[in-house]
Amino acid sequence: MTNQLTKIVALNSWNAIITQANTIFDAISNEDMMKEVAPNRSTGVYLLGHLIAVHDRMLPLLGIGEPMYPQLFETYLKNTDLKKYDSTTVIELREYWTAINAKLTAAFDSYEAEEWLQKHTTISDEDFANEPHRNKLSVLLSRMNHLSYHLGQISFLKG
């Protein structure tokens, strides 16, 4: 019961942030997504690609499956020139964003409450025995904060 509650609270928070993100992205035109969020800072489209790549990597990290868009990783995770973006259009990126979050949400909905306390895939059994807090819930909270951090920036592109 209490673990079930924790699961509901964590997923409610996750879903609320995703909804907030979609509301913000919906309020920004494709043209405005090409602009820098602040002078000499990342463009909206770069940050969208970055968020897709980070969420995509949650699939293997949480044992859900293979990444859906690994071709984005080079540009949106490793590129140090934050103003660059690859040939993927903002329209395509918007579709990827919806698809990756739909896949994550479907997986989260199917998790048993206890599953959030299981280890993620990049920690060894030995380390996890000593650090049981490095579980799937910790990944969820970390990515939630990461999304909120960049949403605060992306929101500057709204009219």
Place this chain on the structure above:
Amino acid sequence: MTNQLTKIVALNSWNAIITQANTIFDAISNEDMMKEVAPNRSTGVYLLGHLIAVHDRMLPLLGIGEPMYPQLFETYLKNTDLKKYDSTTVIELREYWTAINAKLTAAFDSYEAEEWLQKHTTISDEDFANEPHRNKLSVLLSRMNHLSYHLGQISFLKG
């Protein structure tokens, strides 16, 4: 055991964000805190005051105690001119920020794991019976995302 783990994971996330916030604030001079984070957006000092006010209101909300700095609420919660700030200096605000988070952290450390699943103070017993996910943990996650959101913006004032 599992509730204890959830508590640890949630508090680890909270503490990590507070540490991240302090690192960012420490990297911004008092002079730069007076600047807008982006053209026609809030100043750093306004956002700091806003974060203090929001965290201060967690004290009554979570049943920890009375607000420490209610005099800030008018300016930093209700003011619609986000560039305004009151006569409190940025040096004072930095001290308030440290103090309010120290008080929250001390309270959180003393919570029993089950306490996170109890209701917060602005929901009635009746509503809570129907919506048990509106508990103290949900407040913590919500404020964590709020802080991350504004940190993404404040980070633009770093060198």
